[in-house]
Amino acid sequence: MIKLAIGVAAVTITILLYVITKLIYMKKPNPFLLPIFLSTACLVLLLVITDTSYQTYMIGGQWIDFFLGPIVVSLAIPLYRQLSLIKKYLWPIGAGIFAGSITGILSGILGVKLFHFEDWLIQTVAAKSVTAPIAISITETAGGNISLVAVFVMTAGISGAMFGPLVLKACRIRHPAAKGLGIGTASHAIGTAKALEIGELEGAVSALSMTITAIVVSFLVPLVLLWI
Amino acid sequence: MKYIMMLLQISVLFLFYYIGMFIQNYFSLVIPGSLIGMLLLFSLLVLKVIKLSWIRDGIDILLKDMPLFFIPVTVGVVQYLDFFYGKGSIVLIIVVVSTLLVIALSSWITDLMLRKEEQADD
Numbered sequence: 245m246i247k248l249a250i251g252v253a254a255v256t257i258t259i260l261l262y263v264i265t266k267l268i269y270m271k272k273p274n275p276f277l278l279p280i281f282l283s284t285a286c287l288v289l290l291l292v293i294t295d296t297s298y299q300t301y302m303i304g305g306q307w308i309d310f311f312l313g314p315i316v317v318s319l320a321i322p323l324y325r326q327l328s329l330i331k332k333y334l335w336p337i338g339a340g341i342f343a344g345s346i347t348g349i350l351s352g353i354l355g356v357k358l359f360h361f362e363d364w365l366i367q368t369v370a371a372k373s374v375t376a377p378i379a380i381s382i383t384e385t386a387g388g389n390i391s392l393v394a395v396f397v398m399t400a401g402i403s404g405a406m407f408g409p410l411v412l413k414a415c416r417i418r419h420p421a422a423k424g425l426g427i428g429t430a431s432h433a434i435g436t437a438k439a440l441e442i443g444e445l446e447g448a449v450s451a452l453s454m455t456i457t458a459i460v461v462s463f464l465v466p467l468v469l470l471w472i
Numbered sequence: 473m474k475y476i477m478m479l480l481q482i483s484v485l486f487l488f489y490y491i492g493m494f495i496q497n498y499f500s501l502v503i504p505g506s507l508i509g510m511l512l513l514f515s516l517l518v519l520k521v522i523k524l525s526w527i528r529d530g531i532d533i534l535l536k537d538m539p540l541f542f543i544p545v546t547v548g549v550v551q552y553l554d555f556f557y558g559k560g561s562i563v564l565i566i567v568v569v570s571t572l573l574v575i576a577l578s579s580w581i582t583d584l585m586l587r588k589e590e591q592a593d594d
Contacts (some may be wrong), residue, residue, distance in 0.1 A: 261539045280539040284546045291550050298551050311534070314485035315504035315541050317492070319533045320514035324524065327546030336585035344578025351573050355566030365563065372567055373574055375544040381504035385496075391548025394553075395568045398546065403568040409574050417579045419586040426579025430571045433538070453578075459507065466502035 247303055254304025261286050274362050275402040280376075280436060284398075315377045319455050320329070326452040331450070333421055340422070341453055342430035345460045348373035364388060366472065370465045372396035374458040375432040382462045386469055403430025405438040420445040428453030473531075481530030508587045 264281040265286075271283050275281075291301060302309075330337065352369040367388030371379040375396045384391040408427045417423050427435040428450030436454055440447030492509025495501070501508070516522045534541075552560070 247495075258482065258543055260539065262543060262583045266519070266537075274590040280546065282542050283539075284549070287543065287547045288550045288553075291547070292553075297569045298548055301547065302544065305547065308541055311541045313483070313486045313506040315534060315538060316504070316507040317485045317488045317513055319525065320510045320517060321528065321531055322535065323514055324492070324517040327518070333582075333586070335497055336582045336589065339585055340578040340582030344574045347577050348570055348574040349515070350564060351570040355570060356563065358560045359559070359562050359566070361559070361563070369563065369567065371569065377538070377547075378504070378507060378543065380545055381506045385502060385504045388554075390545055392552060394542060394546040396563070399564050399567045400571045404575060407568075407572055411572050411575045412579060415576050415580050415583075417583045419583050422579045422583035422586055425582045426575040429578045430574035459511070462503055462507050468536070 245423070246367075250300060251307065251378055254301050257290070258283070258287065258308060259303065264274055273403045275434065275438075278398075278402065279435075280396040281398060281402065293346065307385055312377050312380060319375070319378070319458070322451060323455045328446065329448055330452055330456075335454070336421070336424060337449070340425045341429055341456050341460055344398035344453075345373070345427070345457050345464055348457075349461065349464055350432065353468070365392075367469060368392050369396060371461055372400050373432070374461045375454055376424065378458040378462060382465050386465055398434070401431045401434025407427065408435060408438060409442065421449045424449030424451075425453045429457045432458075478530035478533065481527045484513075484527050485509075485531065485534070485551060 250366065259407070262279055262281040265277070265282040269277050287301070289299065313389055349370050352372055353366050356365050364387070367386045368383055370386065371393060373381040374382070374397070376394055379393050379397045380390045383390050404427055408431060412423050412426060417426065418464050422437045423442060424446035427446070429440045432454040436447060436450040439450035488509035489506055492507070493505030494510060495508050496505035504514070513522070517524060519577065
C-alpha cells in the first residue's frame with residue numbers, strides 16, 4: 245500500500261514538473277530551459293534534498309519507463325511522413341548520415357579511450373548522438389549504463405543546438421538540407437527544434453536525419469563494439 | 473469512443489514492441505527489439521498494409537510529449553553525481569567535441585553532394 249502511494253507520488257511529481265517546465269519552455273525557448281533538462285535537474289535536486297533513493301523514485305518511475313520501448317516504435321510514423329523528402333535527397337542524405345554516425349561513435353569512443361576510462365563507458369558513450377529512447381535501447385543491449393547515456397544524449401542535444409549554427413557557418417554550409425542534416429544527425433530532437441527555427445526545410449531534414457541516424461547507429465554500435 | 477480508439481492505437485505500439493523483442497530474443501540479435509518493432513511498423517506502412525490514419529491520432533499524442541517518458545531514466549544520474557564531480561566531467565567535454573565534429577563532417581559531405589547534383593542539373 246505504501247509502495248503504491250510512493251509510486252503514484254513519483255509519477256504525479258514527474259508529470260507535474262514536465263507540464264510546468266514545458267510551459268516555461270514555451271515562453272522562453274532556451275536550451276537550458278528544455279523540459280527534459282529542467283525536469284531532470286529539479287527531480288535530482290529533490291531526491292538529494294529529501295535523501296530519497298533512486299530505487300524509491302523508480303517504484304513509480306518504472307511505470308513511465310514502461311512506455312520507452314513502444315515510444316521507439318512510434319518513431320516509424322514521422323519517418324513514414326518524411327518518405328518523399330527522403331526519396332528526393334536519398335544519396336546526399338544517406339552519405340551524410342553514414343559519415344556522421346561513424347564519426348559520432350568513433351570520436352566518442354576514442355575520447356573515452358584517450359583519457360583511460362573504464363570499458364563500460366565505451367559501451368555507454370557509443371550511442372550518444374541518437375534520440376534518447378533509441379540510445380537507451382542500444383545502450384541497454386550493448387551493456388552500457390542507460391542513465392549516463394541519457395545524460396550524454398542530452399549534452400549532445402543541448403551543445404548541438406547552441407553551437408551547431410556556428411559550426412555550420414564556420415564550415416560554410418550553404419544548402420538548407422545539409423544544415424538540417426548536420427544538426428539532426430548530431431543532436432536529435434533538441435537540435436531539430438533549433439533547426440526548425442532556422443528554416444522549414446532545415447527542420448524537416450533534421451527530423452528525418454535524427455530517425456535514420458538512430459537506425460544506422462543501432463546497427464553500427466554492435467559492429468564497432470565487436471571490432472574494438 | 474475517441475479515447476478508446478486512442479488507447480487501441482497506442483496498444484498497437486506495444487504489440488509491435490513485443491513482437492520486436494520476441495524476434496530479438498528468438499534470433500539472439502544485437503539490434504534492440506524496440507527498433508526491430510519500429511522497422512516492422514515502418515515497413516507495413518510503406519507496403520500500405522497498415523494505413524497511417526488507423527493509428528495516427530493516439531500515437532501523435534505520445535510523440536508530442538516524448539521527453540516525459542525518458543525523464544525517469546535520466547534522473548538515474550543522481551546515482552552517479554560523484555562520477556561527474558571527478559574525472560567524469562571530461563566525458564561531457566568529449567561528448568560536446570564529438571557532437572560538433574559530427575555536425576561539421578556530416579553537413580559538409582551532404583552539402584558537397586547537393587552542390588554537385590545541382591551543377592549536374594544545370
